[in-house]
Amino acid sequence: MEPITEHQIRTCFVNCSKGEAQRLGLPRDLAEKPWADLDFLGWRDPTAPERGYLVVQREGRLTGISLRASGGGARGFGARSMCSVCLTTRTGGGVVLMTARRIGEAGRQGNSVGQYLCSDLQCSLFARGIKGSANGHDLDESIDLNGRIARTNVNLHSFLNRIFAA
Template sequence: MEPITEREIRTSFVNCSKGEALRLGLPADLAEKSWPDLDFLGWRDPGAPERAYLVAPYEGRLVGVSLRASGGGARGFGARSMCSVCFTTRTGGGVALMTARRTGEAGRQGNSIGQYLCTDLQCSLFVRGIKTSAVGHDLDESIDPAGRIARANANLHSFLNRLFA
């Protein structure tokens, strides 16, 4: 991913108001991000832990998505969950159902979509092996890192397609 500015981030959001986009908390380490290792920028709002955001290239433009993370605290410590973007298996609340209000008329009517995502939204680092989960990548996949990156991007693109549908 190419480096992006605060202005580009704030103007990219498609499922929240301009006022909400102006008020959301940005990652404190934006200037230090390793942009070549990111397929999308994802973060949790430091002032509102149930809120998460992602900004990704989509069909020739940047698209920002406001997400709401489920509590998910009822699962046992040893329970495993898998992210539907990067296929990383994690325990202890490392994956949560995140919902996004749909765009357009469907969103104005209150319709949303959900996806199980890494709670820290660091999928790009997991598929590259830069970050690992406590469980490890236990799928014993034969797919190489480039294939895992392509699959994660396809899964994210599918999520974004549903957002606009």
């Protein structure tokens, strides 16, 4: 992913109001992000931890998605959950159900789409093995790094397509 600015981030959201996009808390380390290793920019709002955000290139343009993390984290510390984007399994709340309001009329009617995602939204770094275990996940699989990156992108865009579905 190419580096992006605060202005680009705030103007690309499609499932929240312009006012909400102007008020959202940006990552404090925006300038230090490892852009070359990111397939998308994902972060939790430092001022509202139940909120998360994704900014991704979709159909040739930046697209921002506002997310809300589920409040139910009653699973035990040792319980394992799998992110549906990068397929990393994590314990202790490392994966949470996040919902995104659908765009258009469906979103205005309150319809949303949910997906289990890494709670820190750092799927790109897990898929590359930069975070987590040495191979980016703890599954015993034969897929190489490029395959994991491609799979992460396919899974992410599948989620986005559900948000955009009429």
